Amino acid sequence: MRRYVPVAVLVFAVYIVFSGSVSPYDLVIGALLAVGVSLAASRYLVRDPSKACSIGRFARLVWYALYYLTVAEFRAHRKVIGIILSRDMPVRPAIVRVPYRARGEYTVVASANSITNTPGTVVVDIDTDKSLFYVHWIYAEGLDPETAYENILKDFETRLSRVFE
Amino acid sequence: MIEEVVRYAGLAMLVAGGFINLVGAVGLIRFRNFYLRLHAATVSTIGGTFYPLLGLALISLSTPELGEWRFFMGGSLLTAAFILLMLAPAGSHALARATHRASVARPEPVIADHLEEDRGG
Structure with missing residues (x-):
């Protein structure tokens, strides 16, 4: 029921x-x-x-949506708009491995959607056996998986884990 | 008073969305390869579509001349905005994955392509 x-x-x-x-x-x-x-x-x-049925999880989802749609999106938009409008277009594009810790399907899909919806990062492929996202990153701060995780995914995944895991 | 505030907030979102769409279009032209252009397209997804739809919902809700229909318009715009938010990335994922698998567009310039390495390239 x-x-x-x-x-x-x-x-x-x-x-x-x-x-x-x-x-x-x-x-x-x-x-x-x-x-x-x-x-x-x-x-x-x-x-x-x-x-x-948990009200607490629903409240955390609403809180995540508010945070994501304002703070995270604003930060990413400012960065990519800056790149597009600058004269020499400083890009450092790379497809990097981003390991994810989440187990639940909802968490993985929501993380991937969040990454793609923020300008500057697009998930190109996923390897479910090795728990890896392959992310095209417009300005790669670093190439090793840990740096990529810290910069791209950590923020979203920890918040989404509290909702779905 | 509150209606005015809501309406101007909606108008601000609409104007910001127009500006962001313009920037996205410029980016589509200026970037040099498929993957970089995909980033320019995602700029227009949230800033150029989600927020303007939200703005239109606010405008229609704060226009009493529309009568009962303003709830219908506002509600459907709101629903459309959130459904778009959830479904738009699916399109980007499919495009990016298919392009990389088929190797129809080289991700040049690129400083590293770990997906190519892991696939046995």
Whole structure:
């Protein structure tokens, strides 16, 4: 039972926000959709119901989103915009190995998405056996995996581990 | 009063997004290879698409002339922004991975390519 609740709540919330109305018609359709989608999809989406129901984890996800969308993005945008607009375009491009510590699939996907969404770093490939991201880095501060981890991933992964791990 | 503040915040996001998109376009032209251009494209994903959509949502929510429809517009813009935030990197990943696998674009200039080394290059 607890497996189905988080998915249903999420679907219902998205439906209500998207339709922008709380008329009885929308409430009924939203509830029906929420029940149907969560019955069909929960077993693929939720592996550990106690994690998915945790309010604390959800709060940390919101906090991560706020931090990521303001501080991290602002820093990265300023850097890449600086490179684009400068006269000689100082780039030091490299594809580096970045080892990740996370075990959960959600953490790995969210980390990779965060890295790619910040300008200046793009995940090119992933090696799940060796737990490595291959990241194209526009201004490589260093080539060894530890420097790359410290500069690119550490910040995101530690915060996301508190949400998903 | 609060409506004015929200509307101007939305307008500021919209203007900033326009500027960032312009910079991204300049970067697409000035960078010299595929991978560097990909970085210019990701500049336009967050700064040039996510924030302007958020700004448009704020503007529509703070425009009472739209009546009930402002919630519909604001809500769908908000949903679109967050779905884009989650799905846009999937496209970048697919492009970068496929390009590297097929070796159709050399990552030149480059100071190190560990992916090439590990793949037995």
